Amino acid sequence: MSTSQPYTPEEYKRILETALLAASEPLPLSDLKKLFDDEFDDDTWRVLLNDLRSEWSGRGIELVQLASGWRFQTRPEYQTYLDRLKNEKPPRYSRAVLETLAIIAYRQPVTRGDIEDIRGVAVTPNVLKVLEGRGWIDTVGHRDTPGRPALYATTKRFLDDLRLRSLAELPPLTEIERVMDLADAAQA
8 A cells, every 4th residue: 555645535444444453452533543644524533433333343343432442342242252262250349349339430439438328338448459450440539528538430441341432321220239139149
């Protein structure tokens, strides 16, 4: 392919496709724009990316937009087959960890005290460390009250791992409660 501009729409899409397939992390639009000398408006980018997404529809891999950018990923319906190739079991999280994560996700930013008030029990430092270690929560500031407690919020990685673009895509809280009840019943 020649390096002279301008490219055809197909060449632009192939370059985008190559960059997205080679990337180890989602690529934000600002990074994708660095691929070309041309200045495209947002509508042109949307058309190129949506065309590319359409070209990959019906395959085992899809182009998705997440909180931190665009990436190719396997379709969720094929995950059970991929799991058969892995020797490791997915991590299991305690109810305390999952409840804490849900509170942070739905009420952020929150302090440890807020979480304890909602849960009705103390939050051990280990629970927060598990979520921070996973990259799902982070300290985003401090509340302007005595002791200046840390404020916790979810991260873009949390959204990416759940295949979400924003917190607005989280399921209704009632659905989370139903799943937690089912998990409790399964463990009993």
